[in-house]
Amino acid sequence: MQAAIESLPYLVDGLIMTLVISFLVVSISLVIGVVMGTGLVFGPTWLYWPIRLYSDFIRGIPILVLIFTVYYGLPALGLNLDNFWAAIAALTAFKVGHVIEVFRGAVQSIHHSQTEAAKAIGLTFWQRLAFVILPQAVRRFLPPWINAVADAVKGSALVSLIGVADLMLDIQKVIGRTYEPMPLYILGAIIYFVINYSLSATSRRLETRYSYVRE
Amino acid sequence: MDYHFNFSYIWRHFDRLWDGLILSLELALISILIGMAIGLVLSLLYTDGGRPIRSLVLAYVELVRNVPLLLLVYLVFYGIPSIGGFEYSATASFVITLSAYAAAHLVEVFRAGLDAVPKGLLDAGKAIGLSPWQRLIHVRLPTMFRVVLPSLSNTYISLFKDTSVASVIAVPELTYGAQWINFNTFRIIEVYAVVAPMYLVTGYAILFALQRLERRFVVRR
Amino acid sequence: MPQPIVEIRNVNKSFGKNIVLRDVSMEIAPGQTVSIIGPSGSGKTTLLRCINLLETYDKGSIKVDGVEVGYRNSGNGSRKPRGEGELAGIRADIGMVFQLFFLFPHLTARQNVMLGLVKVRGKSKSEAGEIAEHWLDRVGLVDKKESLPAELSGGQQQRVGIARAVAMSPKVLLLDEITSALDPELVGEVLLVVKRLAEEGMTMIVVTHEMTFAREVGDRVVFMDGGLILEDGPSDDVLLRPSHERLQGFLSRLNLADILEHGL
Numbered sequence: 001m002q003a004a005i006e007s008l009p010y011l012v013d014g015l016i017m018t019l020v021i022s023f024l025v026v027s028i029s030l031v032i033g034v035v036m037g038t039g040l041v042f043g044p045t046w047l048y049w050p051i052r053l054y055s056d057f058i059r060g061i062p063i064l065v066l067i068f069t070v071y072y073g074l075p076a077l078g079l080n081l082d083n084f085w086a087a088i089a090a091l092t093a094f095k096v097g098h099v100i101e102v103f104r105g106a107v108q109s110i111h112h113s114q115t116e117a118a119k120a121i122g123l124t125f126w127q128r129l130a131f132v133i134l135p136q137a138v139r140r141f142l143p144p145w146i147n148a149v150a151d152a153v154k155g156s157a158l159v160s161l162i163g164v165a166d167l168m169l170d171i172q173k174v175i176g177r178t179y180e181p182m183p184l185y186i187l188g189a190i191i192y193f194v195i196n197y198s199l200s201a202t203s204r205r206l207e208t209r210y211s212y213v214r215e
Numbered sequence: 216m217d218y219h220f221n222f223s224y225i226w227r228h229f230d231r232l233w234d235g236l237i238l239s240l241e242l243a244l245i246s247i248l249i250g251m252a253i254g255l256v257l258s259l260l261y262t263d264g265g266r267p268i269r270s271l272v273l274a275y276v277e278l279v280r281n282v283p284l285l286l287l288v289y290l291v292f293y294g295i296p297s298i299g300g301f302e303y304s305a306t307a308s309f310v311i312t313l314s315a316y317a318a319a320h321l322v323e324v325f326r327a328g329l330d331a332v333p334k335g336l337l338d339a340g341k342a343i344g345l346s347p348w349q350r351l352i353h354v355r356l357p358t359m360f361r362v363v364l365p366s367l368s369n370t371y372i373s374l375f376k377d378t379s380v381a382s383v384i385a386v387p388e389l390t391y392g393a394q395w396i397n398f399n400t401f402r403i404i405e406v407y408a409v410v411a412p413m414y415l416v417t418g419y420a421i422l423f424a425l426q427r428l429e430r431r432f433v434v435r436r
Numbered sequence: 437m438p439q440p441i442v443e444i445r446n447v448n449k450s451f452g453k454n455i456v457l458r459d460v461s462m463e464i465a466p467g468q469t470v471s472i473i474g475p476s477g478s479g480k481t482t483l484l485r486c487i488n489l490l491e492t493y494d495k496g497s498i499k500v501d502g503v504e505v506g507y508r509n510s511g512n513g514s515r516k517p518r519g520e521g522e523l524a525g526i527r528a529d530i531g532m533v534f535q536l537f538f539l540f541p542h543l544t545a546r547q548n549v550m551l552g553l554v555k556v557r558g559k560s561k562s563e564a565g566e567i568a569e570h571w572l573d574r575v576g577l578v579d580k581k582e583s584l585p586a587e588l589s590g591g592q593q594q595r596v597g598i599a600r601a602v603a604m605s606p607k608v609l610l611l612d613e614i615t616s617a618l619d620p621e622l623v624g625e626v627l628l629v630v631k632r633l634a635e636e637g638m639t640m641i642v643v644t645h646e647m648t649f650a651r652e653v654g655d656r657v658v659f660m661d662g663g664l665i666l667e668d669g670p671s672d673d674v675l676l677r678p679s680h681e682r683l684q685g686f687l688s689r690l691n692l693a694d695i696l697e698h699g700l
Contacts, residue, residue, distance in 0.1 A: 060415040062379035065390055069407040072397065076218050076404040116490055117538035121552035121604060122528025125520050131551060135542045150281065157283035161383060168285060175293075182298045185290040189282045196281035 004183035007174045014170030015191065021084075021166060022153045025091040029152075030145075032092070033099020040100060041107050042129075051100065058097040063155050066090045071162045087159035091152065098148045106141035107133060139210035146203035150196040157192070167191065224400040225409050228392075235392030236413055242388060243375040245310055247367075250317025250374075257318065258325035259351075272322065279319035284380050288312050292384045305384040313381075317374055324366045328359035368425035372418050379414075389413060441466045441639050442487065442608055447496035449482060449663075456482045457493065458663040464608070467637040471650035471671070474660035475686055480643045483660070484610050487641065488530040489523060500530055501607050528556045531601030531609040536617050537593040539585040545572060545596045546581040549603045557604065571599035575629050591622030598629055608639045615646060627653070647687070651675050659683045 040051045058066070070093075071086035081089060110133050118128040160169035171188040175181045225232075261272040279287070292308040303311075332355050340350040382391035393410040397403050440463035449457040456479045464470055472480040485491040487498055489506040498505050505526050507515035518526070539548050546568045553564035572578045575595035577588075585593050594614055601609055611630065615623045627649055634640060634653050644650050650657050650671065657674040659667040659682075666680045678684045 056419075057415065060376075060418045061411050062376040062390065062414055064379045064382070065393070065407065065411055065414060068390075068393070069404075069411065073404040073407045078218070113534070113536065113538045114540065117534060117540065119490060119524070119527055120488060120530075120532040120534075121600065122524045122526075122556040123552070124524040127524075127555050131555060132540055136540075139542070154281075154283040157285045158380075160285070168283065171286075172289075180297070181289070182294040185286060185294040188286055189278070189290065192283055192286065193278060193281045197277060200277075200281065 003178050003180045004187040007178070007184060007187070010174050011167060011170045011187075011191070014165055014167040017165055018153065018156055018167040019195075021087060021091070021156045021159060021164070022149070024088050025095055025152050025156070026149050028088075029092045029095035029099050033096045034103055036096065037100045037103030037107070041104055042125075055097045055100045058094055059101075063091065063094050064158050064161070066094055067158055067162060083159070083162045083164050087156075087162060087164050091155060091159070094155070095148065095152055098151070099145065102141060102144045102148060103137075105144070106137040109140050110136050139206075142210070143203045143207040146199055146206070150199040150203075153195055153199070154192065218404070220405060221402060222405050222409070224402045225396065225405050228396050228400070231387075231392040231395055232389060232410060232413065235387055235389035236417060238386070239375060239378040239381075239388040240417070242306075242310060242313060242378045242381065242386070243371060246313035246317050247321075247371050247374055249310070249314035250321050250370075251367075253314065253318035254321030254325055257322045258329060261322065261326055262329045276319045276322050279316055280323075284312075284316060284377055285383065287316060288380055288384060291315075305381070305386045309378075309381040309384065309386050313374060313377065316377070317370065320370060321367075324363050324370065325359065328363035328366075329355065331362045332358045364429045365426075368422060368429065371425070372422055375418060375421070376414060438465050440464055441501055442641070443497070443499040444483075444487075445497045445499075447483070447486060447493050447498060449479075449486065449491070449493045456663050457486070460496070460660075460663070460665055462658060462665065462668060464639060464641065466639055468656060469634045469638075469640040469642065469654040470656045470658060471642045471644055471654040472658045472660060473644065473647065473650055473686075478660040479663040480660045481612055484532075484612050484641060484643050487608075487610055488527050488532055489518075490532075492517070500526070505530075524556070528552065528604055529607045531604055531606030533594070533597045533601050533609070533611045533614050535613040537585070537590070537597045539593055539596055539600070541585050544582050544584055545577060545588065545599075548585070548596055549600045552600070552604050567603050568599070571603045572596070574632075575599045576625070589622060590618045591625045594618065594622075594626050595629055598626070598633075602633065602638065608641065609633070611640060611642045611644070613643055613645065615644070615649070647675060659686070661686070 036051050036054070039047045040055070043051075067087060067090040070081065070090040071083060074081065074086070114132055114136065115128060118132040123132065156166060157168040160166050160172065163169070167188065171184050175184050178184070257272050257275070260268050264272070288309060291312040292305060295308075296302050336354055336358060337350060340354045345353065378386075378388050379390035381388050382394055385391060387395075389410060393406045396406050400406075442462075442464040444460060444462050447457050447460045448455075460479070460483060462470075472483065474480045482491055486493045487500070487505065492506060503526060505518075506523075507517055509515050539545075540551065543551065546565065549568035549571055550561070550564040553559045553567055554561060557564075559567070569578055569581060572581050575598055577592055577595055577599070580588060580592060580596075585596070588596065597614070614630075615626055618626065623646075627646075630640070630642070630649075631653050640653075642650070642654060654671055656669065657667075657671045658665055659674060659678075659680065661682050667674050667678065667683050674683070675687065678687055
């Protein structure tokens with residue numbers, strides 16, 4: 001355990017890197033995913049199919065394969081991303097698929113009757129979306145989305161495999177010096193656990209808090 | 216773009232990808248079976264057990280679910296032998312990891328399934344004089360499995376994708392096969408252009424097959 | 437009869453092979469309250485939903501205050517569905533109260549009533565708030581104005597639903613089985629509100645299965661069956677001296693107990 005405590009300072013940079021990657025992935029994918037999700041649920045057929053295909057395609061491939069493809073594969077096509085941006089691109093592309101599905105689920109969980117009631121008082125499509133559908137959908141979007149955020153943090157550990165100096169890579173580096181793997185892995189597990197557990201606990205809390213709104 | 220695609224190297228070594236794919240499917244299958252056994256026991260302990268047992272089960276579930284799979288793979292393969300003074304093969308260690316990982320996710324699934332068994336059904340079982348064990352075998356489990364079937368299919372597919380992480384400890388599954396060809400031929404984009412569809416097609420083929428099976432199962436009841 | 441506020445002419449509608457409305461025609465004068473009764477599947481709710489185009493109709497015309505609701509006739513006789521914005525404007529003038537209330541669950545009672553006033557009528561928040569409170573007071577719920585729908589009983593939710601619809605000062609109010617989801621002891625408070633509206637001259641089309649309500653609130657009762665209007669006349673004539681065999685059957689089958697209990 002001594003070794004683990006002494007190694008803590010060496011993990012700070014990696015932890016920050018993990019948080020930065022997670023933050024970028026989560027925020028970029030949120031914007032793109034919500035826009036694409038809106039297209040999926042409300043858009044015309046020509047918009048629906050490409051988005052549907054994208055989401056099913058990207059969620060059907062292991063993230064690791066995606067990361068390797070973007071980092072090692074794309075340079076062959078003339079697109080050179082350094083390992084940091086390759087990691088961001090691959091993880092974001094993947095997370096967008098999740099956000100699309102979470103958004104779709106949230107919006108479609110709002111019963112059709114809400115649209116009818118909103119139509120009956122004369123609201124137009126965008127007004128219905130802004131004042132009736134989305135305010136309710138947000139409550140159903142948040143809990144699964146926060147879980148998706150926790151997923152992103154966990155998934156980010158894979159970027160160590162293309163040499164991004166995140167928490168996982170720092171742990172490996174320290175082990176490379178101390179030859180004492182177990183304390184470091186346990187320490188790493190605890191750090192990831194603290195981050196992700198607080199996220200999933202938030203998600204659960206929101207779920208209970210919002211449950212009263214369900215008719 | 217002046218890159219010239221050349222798939223001939225891929226086809227020459229395609230057996231590595233094919234064998235890798237089969238191994239991936241096997242790893243996922245063994246892991247989900249072990250994971251289901253553990254998950255079932257844990258979920259029953261959780262549902263029927265007292266407070267201390269519930270906390271223990273919950274602690275296990277939360278610990279495993281909130282740590283990256285990659286870290287768990289390292290921990291089981293490098294970490295545990297380093298203090299236990301024994302060794303096991305990379306494949307065996309990965310199966311242990313993925314089973315433990317699957318179990319943690321399945322506890323949640325089974326727990327929800329057990330909660331979904333209507334109380335009236337259990338009362339009906341009591342009313343015809345079934346023992347608790349008989350009620351479990353003939354009422355609770357069959358009802359629960361019907362509820363959780365779709366989640367089991369999804370879990371299997373996601374475990375299948377997770378087997379790609381086994382490549383980091385050189386288990387010769389599909390992603391490892393891809394890396395081997397990369398290192399030996401440098402036809403990287405071609406390899407992934409073949410491997411990604413292999414994951415995709417296999418995953419969706421299994422999903423559709425399982426969904427058909429589910430439907431038949433549901434109709435037959 | 438004065439210029440009708442609602443004119444329905446030869447409306448036909450089918451879902452696939454299933455014909456739900458056959459050449460339905462009726463006119464409603466301003467201030468009139470018409471109850472539509474009939475067995476389930478008779479087309480009465482569909483007809484109501486066609487009036488504010490929550491349901492499209494295949495043939496015929498529905499005019500509210502002289503304006504065709506769903507379609508614009510282009511010169512060559514073919515019709516074009518109205519655009520989203522136009523339709524919203526027309527719907528704003530047609531109030532609707534739903535069987536299952538359909539209040540916006542994320543908004544308080546007051547905000548439910550205000551939403552259309554602010555966003556559709558373009559009223560200021562303070563003015564809309566005053567109108568909302570006026571109507572919540574009228575339905576006896578001003579003390580519940582800050583409650584969310586989930587905190588209200590079914591009868592209270594339905595009264596908010598009515599306030600939400602009438603606050604828009606609609607030209608006609610459509611009521612779709614508004615008491616059938618309510619516990620019997622809560623029906624009275626809702627009917628009372630509707631009766632008052634009728635007395636004040638609100639034009640209403642009421643789909644209901646409560647015969648006593650149909651008779652008390654409405655001057656006129658329409659009986660539909662199989663997508664057809666089979667009887668249409670003053671309440672007492674239709675309900676007490678039904679001439680059509682189907683209506684006689686319907687009344688004796690479904691509501692004898694009700695009639696006996698409350699007396700007609």
